[in-house]
Amino acid sequence: GESVGLHLPTLSVQEGDNSIINCAYSNSASDYFIWYKQESGKGPQFIIDIRSNMDKRQGQRVTVLLNKTVKHLSLQIAATQPGDSAVYFCAENKDTGNQFYFGTGTSLTVIP
């Protein structure tokens, strides 16, 4: 079956540094990906998405990179701030339906 996984369960960075969170997916048919941020006690919050016809997409302080060859997704956060501390999930979707498959999450801690 499909699986979405994250390489590192935890990541600690100094405030102001850049963060990179990685995600591997196994279903080559997936064509839409989302990064979510989940703060303690809250539901997942959309950060940025990317479709499979792209390899990079930029938002405000965030960039998502997609490497379909190795089925790898990454989230880059520039100038990480304490408010960025949260668990980050990647999720994948196939155009045959609206099920999203989530990874287990990476916990990002920003050290002031």
Added chain:
Amino acid sequence: EPEVTQTPSHQVTQMGQEVILRCVPISNHLYFYWYRQILGQKVEFLVSFYNNEISEKSEIFDDQFSVERPDGSNFTLKIRSTKLEDSAMYFCASSWTDWGETQYFGPGTRLLVL
């Protein structure tokens, strides 16, 4: 900014009891979803709902689960006879379109089955 709301925030129930989790999706959204997250595990899709019927469901969504949109604003998840393993955080989400559209999540209901 419009948001998805869920009630209750926490629910404790005895094994075998029925529970109903309630959600108010964003008002102009047409697609509605339930997910669950067992403590420390990944978010798992349960079901999607559109035009008053289930459009997709996962293998988790068995006969003990049901969903309903009883009026123009609420979207409910019913668990008929709860089991210990149903203890989890249940998230409702809604979206304007289906494929590829971002889903907005509610804050979740934490269900504890004793």
